Amino acid sequence: MVLIFLISCLMPYALCLASDEATEDHQLPRFVSIRAKEINLRTGPGERYPIDWVIKAKGWPAQITAEFDNWRRVKLWDGTVGWAHRVMISKKRAVVTVQDGAILRRAPGNDAPPRAKVAANVHGELKKCDHNWCEVNFDGGQGWLPASALWGADGNDLKAQKN
Numbered sequence: 001m002v003l004i005f006l007i008s009c010l011m012p013y014a015l016c017l018a019s020d021e022a023t024e025d026h027q028l029p030r031f032v033s034i035r036a037k038e039i040n041l042r043t044g045p046g047e048r049y050p051i052d053w054v055i056k057a058k059g060w061p062a063q064i065t066a067e068f069d070n071w072r073r074v075k076l077w078d079g080t081v082g083w084a085h086r087v088m089i090s091k092k093r094a095v096v097t098v099q100d101g102a103i104l105r106r107a108p109g110n111d112a113p114p115r116a117k118v119a120a121n122v123h124g125e126l127k128k129c130d131h132n133w134c135e136v137n138f139d140g141g142q143g144w145l146p147a148s149a150l151w152g153a154d155g156n157d158l159k160a161q162k163n
Helices: 002-023
Strands: 030-034 039-042 051-055 061-068 071-076 081-085 094-097 102-105 114-118 123-130 133-138 141-146
Touching: 061 094, 114 141
Parallel strands: none
Antiparallel strands: 030 061, 039 051, 039 081, 061 071, 071 081, 094 123, 102 114, 102 141, 123 133, 133 141
């Protein structure tokens, strides 16, 4: 009787966890963003591994290069690599500019009117990409940049983004 009670109480929780795992994108490598204000990057996948870096970069891009249980090995835009718990990572996409003076345009294409020049190492929210141009929302405005000016996008990976 107690066993039946426990199973009936835990079944909805187990189904919820299974559904989260079933919908998770396991393609590697893949770009994501940092969810928390501060995350610990560890030398291995688990709390028993020492903290190598403490990163304060909420909303900045990261690339997942490996997975082990609830742990993700992430590479950051500056080359830093470490293991973070999956709750510290968001599927929401972000990018960082890698070219100083990249021209933010009103539409995709070199012939589109310019909106602004963007310095290197500025991060923003990735809206969508198509044909090697990406629409990015920065704190100071929104526009299109070539994918080659960004770290965190390949130029065609967000034609139909789902958040």
